[in-house]
Amino acid sequence: MTNLAVNTTLLKTVPLFSLFSDHELANLFPAIQLRSYARHSLMVRARDKTDALYIILSGKAKVVIDDGDGREVTLGTIGPSEFFGEMSLIDEKPRSASVQALEPCEVLCISKSSFMACLADNSEAAMLVLRNVIGRLREADHKIASLALMDVHGRVARLLMELAKDVSGVWVVDTGSEEIARMVGASREMVSRVLKDMREHGLIRRDKRKIIVLDRASMDQHGAIR
Numbered sequence: 001m002t003n004l005a006v007n008t009t010l011l012k013t014v015p016l017f018s019l020f021s022d023h024e025l026a027n028l029f030p031a032i033q034l035r036s037y038a039r040h041s042l043m044v045r046a047r048d049k050t051d052a053l054y055i056i057l058s059g060k061a062k063v064v065i066d067d068g069d070g071r072e073v074t075l076g077t078i079g080p081s082e083f084f085g086e087m088s089l090i091d092e093k094p095r096s097a098s099v100q101a102l103e104p105c106e107v108l109c110i111s112k113s114s115f116m117a118c119l120a121d122n123s124e125a126a127m128l129v130l131r132n133v134i135g136r137l138r139e140a141d142h143k144i145a146s147l148a149l150m151d152v153h154g155r156v157a158r159l160l161m162e163l164a165k166d167v168s169g170v171w172v173v174d175t176g177s178e179e180i181a182r183m184v185g186a187s188r189e190m191v192s193r194v195l196k197d198m199r200e201h202g203l204i205r206r207d208k209r210k211i212i213v214l215d216r217a218s219m220d221q222h223g224a225i226r
Ligand code: CMP
Pocket: 044, 063, 075, 076, 077, 078, 083, 084, 085, 086, 087, 088, 089, 094, 095, 096, 097, 098, 099, 136, 140
């Protein structure tokens, strides 16, 4: 982990900070550190009592809860401009989950007292934080619904549609089956069987580690909650 320099230009690239005036940013400066984390490192550990907010500048991370026996569920993934650690900051309880770097990550780390002081003076920034938390609650609601109402086939179909990115007209999922299993709350073997079945029905194909979604309409149907 290294500490690098922070400047206004860098801060203004982050939507949350773009809402702060130069004067507010100048006050925040001493409370902000720029940190680098290697792939796989834990940036926040579940149940820890710490009080800082983190904003990802580059890289991707996953939010996970584990059962202490090596089994874990992935609650979500977060990337550039997104923040994490706001829950403990606001309710003052231990960290609700761990946040682990999926790629090398550069993050801004801000001390609680300075950040809360800024939020108190800036209702637009407070609303942005609230909107993000509501967005996560919506995603969590969808996840609860799919766990309760869908079989593994439907959950995988739905997840693949969420993860697929349009790369020059090809719908590509760059997430391994182990991670998919953690995201849908099923075993890796079960997910492998479902992916094989989807391949045999022409819904997807493999391209090395990646999955290419071929039949979006059928996948949409499989992954719909009715
Ligand atoms: P905190 O509880 O402080 O530390 C773990 C962080 O993970 C938490 O704050 C949120 O920022 C983030 N987090 C928790 N649950 C989710 C979720 N379902 N989706 C995305 N991020 C989450």
